[in-house]
Amino acid sequence: MKFIADASLAGLARWLRVCGYDTVVFQGEAGRAMMRQALAGRRILLTRRRDMLERQFPGRIVLMPVADAGRQLKYVVEKLSLEVRREKMLSLCLLCNELLEPLAREEVCDLVPPHVFENHEKFNRCRLCSRIYWEGSHIDRVFNFLEKNDIRIV
Ligand SMILES: [Zn+2]
Known part of the structure; x- marks a missing residue:
């Protein structure tokens, strides 16, 4: 499972990468071009723009209802049943x-x-x-972040 996130979701994109999920950030206004890139790369589109749902798009799109990166990660993990695997991290x-x-x-x-x-x-x-x-002290920060956001590592 791969992702493309709009520019407002750069923080979430970084956390998805921490968890080993290939995630690109679309630079520019979310719209047609972003949808084309999502389809071409078979990426799930992550956006905060509600109007993106009104466009025709044969791919998968997830509208992010929250602003905090930790809650966004939790939302994606639950919505798409993502596994956060220890061996894929970092x-x-x-x-x-x-x-x-x-x-x-x-x-x-x-x-x-x-x-x-x-x-x-x-x-x-x-x-x-x-x-x-x-894997220095930042791995502990990663674990703390995931625990704080109630995200389980498998
Ligand atoms: Zn690099």
Whole structure:
């Protein structure tokens, strides 16, 4: 399941990526062009624009009734019966939506701060922007966010 979100849902898009769901943000006014991109990429369209429902669209569209990113994530997870799987979490670049690739530890040595290198075993890199990811303290923040929003990890 892949998504395209309108620009007002960039926060939700980021959380969907955290959970391993391929999500692009449509830059520009939500409308025909966004619908075409959704169909071409077989993406479920996420929007806050009620008028999008009035247009003819053969794909799937989810109107987001809430403004808070956590509640939006909860809404999508329930509405579409999404599974938030531990092994899929942090598998995508949060900026580019690209799949991360594992990086050998010795390759990372000069690329991250020394305390990060010393305290972590596994590193991943975005194939597009070369940003390096590791499961540091932010994984706890992710867990807290999901728990706070009553989203279960399987
Ligand atoms: Zn990237």
